[in-house]
Amino acid sequence: MSLYLSVVMLMSLVTFILFGVDKRRAVRKQWRIPERTLLLFSLFFGAAGAFIGMYVFHHKTRKWKFRIAVPLLMVVQILLLAVPYRL
Numbered sequence: 001m002s003l004y005l006s007v008v009m010l011m012s013l014v015t016f017i018l019f020g021v022d023k024r025r026a027v028r029k030q031w032r033i034p035e036r037t038l039l040l041f042s043l044f045f046g047a048a049g050a051f052i053g054m055y056v057f058h059h060k061t062r063k064w065k066f067r068i069a070v071p072l073l074m075v076v077q078i079l080l081l082a083v084p085y086r087l
Contacts (some may be wrong), residue, residue, distance in 0.1 A: 002084070008045045015046030018058070026059070028035030029030060035060075039069060047073035 042050040060066040
């Protein structure tokens with residue numbers, strides 16, 4: 001497994017967990033993880049985890065920043081993964 005794939009998997013897992021934690025805190029009306037932080041984790045190779053987290057937790061699915069940025073980032077990250085293998 002390539003280092004890039006390992007990083008993407010780890011960051012996606014971390015981002016997925018962050019979306020879950022933020023959703024739980026939102027429901028409990030507690031301190032929230034800033035949207036900027038969620039988007040930065042998505043940007044830094046966690047877009048797949050963010051995308052899955054958005055729909056598993058039904059979180060941030062109405063926010064245009066997330067509805068547009070997360071899928072676009074995911075496509076870019078998949079393409080970056082595919083380039084070395086010429087898929």
